[in-house]
């Protein structure tokens with residue numbers, strides 16, 4: 001069955017519960033914010049992309065408005081049955097044209113090297129500065145691994161945890177499928 005990139009369109013209510021459960025089960029995805037209601041709201045605000053295979057959601061990405069002027073690209077997920085087929089590229093490639101990320105600093109934090117690789121194509125480039133342009137309370141603030149006092153010497157930074165920022169150049173010319 002073909003996999004469809006759906007954004008935006010009406011989706012069955014059950015999609016949000018299914019996605020919320022799937023996202024919450026992933027250790028590399030922040031489990032606290034991916035409630036069914038939150039991700040449905042993002043989608044309705046043109047801040048999320050869903051991939052569907054028939055009635056089943058098989059891919060997701062969200063753009064979280066974390067503070068005025070800043071959005072965080074995250075909650076990237078592909079259904080385990082269809083991983084390794086390039087679907088994460090399809091999801092990421094839809095992000096630059098989302099209305100919610102224009103004229104704003106869009107960043108992503110990940111501990112997954114696949115996300116680093118896939119994000120590069122849409123201009124999510126690794127930055128070594130965890131204070132500018134993304135302020136520390138957004139880049140390191142939500143971390144559950146290390147206390148605020150120890151963040152400046154965090155051994156994971158740039159080693160197994162990466163901060164990436166998207167540039168306006170890439171946003172102007174998103175990859176097209």
Ligand SMILES: CC(C)(COP(=O)(O)OP(=O)(O)OC[C@H]1O[C@@H](n2cnc3c(N)ncnc32)[C@H](O)[C@@H]1OP(=O)(O)O)[C@@H](O)C(=O)NCCC(=O)NCCS
Pocket residue numbers: 026028029074075076077078079082083084085086087088089090109110111112113114115117118
């Ligand atoms: C991360 C995830 C979304 C990737 O989805 P996917 O559809 O299986 O990935 P794709 O098949 O589109 O692409 C994988 C790409 O990463 C590359 N890759 C695979 N393992 C890699 C690694 N360890 N390091 C770098 N790149 C890697 C592949 O070669 C491929 O690149 P290419 O298409 O340029 O050849 C999926 O594995 C997932 O949902 N994981 C669980 C949730 C998660 O960790 N999300 C990220 C949280 S930030």
